[in-house]
Amino acid sequence: MSKRAGVVSGLIFDMDGTMINSMPSHAQSWVEFCRRHDIQIDLADLMRRTTGRTGAECMRELFQREMSDDEAWAYIAIKEQLYRDLFGPVFEEIPGFTQFAALALHHGLKLGVGTAGDRHNIAFAMQRLQLPVPPHAMVGGDEGLPGKPQPAIFLEAARRMGIRPEDCIVFEDAPLGIEAARRAGMRAVAICSGHSADELAGPHVIASAKNYLELIDSHFLETLHVATA
Template identity: 65%
Template sequence: MLDALIFDMDGTMIDSMPSHKHSWVEFARRKQLQVDIDDLMRRTTGRTGIECMRDLFDHPEMDEATAMAHVHEKEAVYREIFSPIFAEVAGFKAFFNLAHGRGLKLGVGTAGDRHNQAFAYQHLQMPIAPLTTVGGDEGLPGKPEPAIFLEAARRMGVEPARCIVFEDAPLGIEAARRAGMRAVGIASSHHPDELTGPHVLAIVPDYNALIASRFLETHHVASS
């Protein structure tokens, strides 16, 4: 009953959340905004860039062009910070390659825009590309709404119930539940207690733990 894996990107594929946090601090300083960064991260991790900017500026009706200009500025700061220290979440590429070898379809569902996606893929240098990537700049609502994950499943031609989502954030774990998908919590940026749910199959620090526990062998019967 497993055909596909869907990965969030930031904090799930790549160890980027500290750099995102740093970039929010710098962006708020430039805009002379007084912001509780920890609270902002809690409210917005998994939401789209436009949603984040409307929240940050407390301006729900901010037009898309203005919001996107802010997004591009903030994300440029993030990439500048993260580029020299870029790192995957430990074991991600090895796990991804193992899943591909078993014949599973592999997709990405992220609130990150196409520029951050390109940045991540360039640095990861993955020998196998995801079958599809659904991003936060495609007009879909961000997490905890399930739209991004559902669209990834649709593009891969897989029923939601036959997908497992890999997520590092509570809003993403909830989005998987709303999508009717099972989930794995990657506790790279949140406490494991924040990633629980009846649909959560495992909560691990990284993919090395999933490889060691033979997660794929347990949950997927490869086709002969």
């Protein structure tokens, strides 16, 4: 909790595993997709290599060959529909997320979403979360930007919010996303919904928590030096 110096103007949230507890359903959808296409996988290894990457990047990684964007996105459309069908009936947020987001807005912070998920998955999540105020910026993995660990998605979210990267804090649940935040010049908070704090550590990581209820209980937002107009 000692590395929080500096003004904060905005918070940028990864989506899967950070805002919503979707990673188990993503894993299930990969298993089913690969079964249908007769592909043998090591699920843990595939998740490690693909979490945070765009849909097209994931499909090239899975098939281990070059493929056109059209072919890759056609495959990912099938895979992500499987995911939404699986997660829809059991949809849940990472505990405390909507409450934490409301508190952040109360403190005058802008909120952004920076995800490798495509527009359909973003719409699916936002419709179910029913946030009282929509995020100030949402950047997805089907907008032509490289996926994580490249910083482009987070940098674009900051640009759309009109905030300098160094004045943003990223919330992430995956190692590639934590690294993307570092490359973007942003501080990060590790949401340990699927990885340990050690797996998500870094010099720019200022806090770690299993969920947002822990951050609320520790008065995380109140300790930040929030920019004022």
